[in-house]
Amino acid sequence: MVRLERLDDSRWLIPRSGDMRTEGLVFADDRLMDQLRHDKALEQVANVACLPGIVGRSLAMPDIHWGYGFPIGGVAAFDVEDGVISPGGVGYDINCGVRLLRSDLHEADVRGRLNPLMDQLFRALPSGVGSRRTDFALAPADLKGVLADGASWVVARGYGWPEDLDAIESRGRLAGADPGSLSERAKKRGRNQLGTLGSGNHFAEVQVVDEVYDERTAEAFGLAEGNIAFMIHCGSRGLGYQVCDDSLETMLDAAAKYRIKLPDRQLCCAPIPSPEGRRYVGAMNAAANFAFGNRQMLAHKAREVFARVFGESAAANMHTVYDVCHNIAKFEEHSFEGERRTVCVHRKGATRAFPAGHRELPPRYRSTGQPVLVPGDMGRYSFVAVATAAGFDEALGSSCHGAGRMMSRTQSRKRMRGRDIKREFRERGIEIRSDRARTVAEEVPEAYKDVEDVVRVVASAGIGRPVARLRPIGVVKG
Amino acid sequence: MSGRSTPEDRTGRRAARERAVERGPAGSLRELDHTGDVGFEMEADSLGGLFRLAAEGLVGTLGLPSASGRAPDAAETMELRRADLERLLVAWLRELLVRAQVNRETPRIGRLAVAPEEEGFALRASVSWTAGEGPTREVKAVTYHGLRVERSGEGWSGCVILDV
Numbered sequence: 001m002v003r004l005e006r007l008d009d010s011r012w013l014i015p016r017s018g019d020m021r022t023e024g025l026v027f028a029d030d031r032l033m034d035q036l037r038h039d040k041a042l043e044q045v046a047n048v049a050c051l052p053g054i055v056g057r058s059l060a061m062p063d064i065h066w067g068y069g070f071p072i073g074g075v076a077a078f079d080v081e082d083g084v085i086s087p088g089g090v091g092y093d094i095n096c097g098v099r100l101l102r103s104d105l106h107e108a109d110v111r112g113r114l115n116p117l118m119d120q121l122f123r124a125l126p127s128g129v130g131s132r133r134t135d136f137a138l139a140p141a142d143l144k145g146v147l148a149d150g151a152s153w154v155v156a157r158g159y160g161w162p163e164d165l166d167a168i169e170s171r172g173r174l175a176g177a178d179p180g181s182l183s184e185r186a187k188k189r190g191r192n193q194l195g196t197l198g199s200g201n202h203f204a205e206v207q208v209v210d211e212v213y214d215e216r217t218a219e220a221f222g223l224a225e226g227n228i229a230f231m232i233h234c235g236s237r238g239l240g241y242q243v244c245d246d247s248l249e250t251m252l253d254a255a256a257k258y259r260i261k262l263p264d265r266q267l268c269c270a271p272i273p274s275p276e277g278r279r280y281v282g283a284m285n286a287a288a289n290f291a292f293g294n295r296q297m298l299a300h301k302a303r304e305v306f307a308r309v310f311g312e313s314a315a316a317n318m319h320t321v322y323d324v325c326h327n328i329a330k331f332e333e334h335s336f337e338g339e340r341r342t343v344c345v346h347r348k349g350a351t352r353a354f355p356a357g358h359r360e361l362p363p364r365y366r367s368t369g370q371p372v373l374v375p376g377d378m379g380r381y382s383f384v385a386v387a388t389a390a391g392f393d394e395a396l397g398s399s400c401h402g403a404g405r406m407m408s409r410t411q412s413r414k415r416m417r418g419r420d421i422k423r424e425f426r427e428r429g430i431e432i433r434s435d436r437a438r439t440v441a442e443e444v445p446e447a448y449k450d451v452e453d454v455v456r457v458v459a460s461a462g463i464g465r466p467v468a469r470l471r472p473i474g475v476v477k478g
Numbered sequence: 479m480s481g482r483s484t485p486e487d488r489t490g491r492r493a494a495r496e497r498a499v500e501r502g503p504a505g506s507l508r509e510l511d512h513t514g515d516v517g518f519e520m521e522a523d524s525l526g527g528l529f530r531l532a533a534e535g536l537v538g539t540l541g542l543p544s545a546s547g548r549a550p551d552a553a554e555t556m557e558l559r560r561a562d563l564e565r566l567l568v569a570w571l572r573e574l575l576v577r578a579q580v581n582r583e584t585p586r587i588g589r590l591a592v593a594p595e596e597e598g599f600a601l602r603a604s605v606s607w608t609a610g611e612g613p614t615r616e617v618k619a620v621t622y623h624g625l626r627v628e629r630s631g632e633g634w635s636g637c638v639i640l641d642v
Contacts, residue, residue: 039513066513068623068639092618092641129616130579189580199616200642238579241618241641245572248622252565265564265622408511409642436614438541478616 002042010461019261020049026060027461031453035406039066047263048076053083055343056336059395061350062457063404069266072349075398077334078272080342085277086269087247089346091327094243094284095291096235098373099299099323105228105314107208113309114431118474120305122433125204125298127197127478137192146194147179150289151296159300166362167320169352172292178282183246190239190290195297199478201443202234203378204302206474210381214467217386220368221321223468231382232298233375235327236291243287247280272344288328295323322371326351326401334396345396353387353399353464372399372464376451378443379425382470383455391463399464403451409442416441434477443477507531517639521630525592528634529570529601533587536571539640541614545584550606561598563627567636570601571620582612617642
């Protein structure tokens with residue numbers, strides 16, 4: 001049982017004990033903490049604190065839940081010389097993330113054509129298990145291009161606009177990608193999955209800007225109350241899963257080779273400067289670039305659908321608000337006890353949140369701070385927040401990434417048995433498109449924490465500031 | 479992973495040697511209630527039985543269509559070697575998972591033996607594959623989190639968590 005000390009209304013400390021090299025810090029209020037006590041997520045925060053070279057605290061965002069290795073919602077920084085890199089701190093779905101497009105369409109413009117819109121989106125954005133595109137597959141040289149150059153490769157081939165790149169974290173390309181380090185199996189899995197959503201909690205949603213909390217920032221983000229937005233949540237698909245799988249085998253051997261004591265095998269890791277560590281960084285960045293390219297392609301395909309249904313001029317205003325990673329390890333500069341250091345920040349189920357003035361932000365967001373996209377569940381709402389300076393200092397420039405599950409998939413299916421969920425949603429004004437009743441039953445709002453609770457803690461802890469709430473009216477699920 | 483074996487490894491190998499000849503899929507399979515992912519616990523009277531049950535658990539989680547009554551499209555003998563039983567279990571399930579997802583095939587496990595070797599453990603299984611529509615549920619990976627393969631009384635028990 002992990003010992004907890006309540007620091008204030010939104011912070012809990014896990015004091016050092018056993019093999020922990022540092023403290024844990026969990027952002028949660030009493031209500032979220034009550035939901036956490038029943039699983040192993042807090043233990044996982046403590047496990048991360050045991051890894052060599054950790055700098056600062058082992059952090060958990062308010063949407064923390066039980067994962068494998070790192071908790072989902074876990075953030076930790078490691079010294080670039082003495083620290084480690086762990087595929088378990090990134091996750092299987094490397095650069096799983098969220099993209100948000102805005103539009104000038106109003107809910108009233110869309111309501112009357114919601115069914116044809118959703119039907120066409122469902123066809124244009126392949127979803128479901130092992131979903132693949134039938135209209136094109138990447139030749140080996142093309143795949144290498146995506147792995148090396150990410151979204152910019154996709155845009156250069158006419159799938160999207162050059163301005164999209166300004167609104168993607170790291171401009172949609174992580175430098176240092178090494179496509180040659182990927183296994184043939186990983187490449188095979190990615191060949192026809194560029195531009196696919198996948199399954200599980202991945203989705204594409206037509207949303208309405210339901211409420212604006214910060215007019216000035218919302219305006220800077222291009223969001224106005226009553227307007228339509230489009231959100232995409234997906235990652236690097238089978239290619240990323242395979243990169244992680246392949247790396248874990250190597251890292252298990254590396255952990256033994258470098259005598260790293262592991263509290264959980266899924267935390268297997270290697271020193272960042274080691275050959276194994278460098279190889280993983282190259283492979284991870286390549287998979288991350290594939291994910292950036294994937295969301296770029298999906299955004300382009302969605303715009304094509306909006307153009308067909310509402311006309312070219314409607315689609316021409318669907319600018320990218322932002323595109324964020326929430327499963328990644330990145331090299332960043334942060335301050336620790338007054339000293340600037342370059343560290344490798346692992347974010348597993350956590351969003352990078354850089355504040356106003358940060359040099360990595362595009363000019364359009366340099367005075368506001370970075371948009372933080374927080375998808376909720378398919379029945380209630382999602383949020384757009386903005387990064388804060390306080391969050392940069394205390395949370396390693398990180399914020400929450402979603403609602404976080406609170407019910408297992410099995411429980412959820414049992415609870416939903418006998419219910420016609422699609423019909424229930426239709427009566428509430430939400431059209432769902434999915435081939436799998438099981439996925440829909442597992443993804444119902446009841447299975448998730450209320451993302452509003454999560455965002456409230458983000459705001460009270462000062463690691464983000466809510467800007468707008470988005471309400472779904474159409475959902476594509478895998 | 480170092481090649482040095484622990485006392486547990488040696489005990490496991492000795493026990494496995496005694497049970498290298500399979501006696502069928504007797505045992506139990508129980509789904510775990512994991513908040514974020516899907517897991518299951520297995521109990522079997524032999525290591526081979528345990529690995530077979532784990533495969534059944536994976537196939538069930540994937541929601542693969544039944545291949546019974548249909549002639550297989552391909553058959554092979556799979557051979558895997560790893561330094562310890564837990565890594566061998568993950569490697570076994572990963573092979574089945576990737577084939578099922580990438581090629582959209584349903585496996586049927588024939589003879590299956592897990593036996594100790596000088597450098598660890600080896601699995602040898604005859605697997606036939608039937609082409610079909612593939613899984614109805616995505617499983618991203620077989621994780622090492624909470625992974626367990628251990629002696630349990632006269633038999634074996636284990637636990638696997640899948641990232642879904």
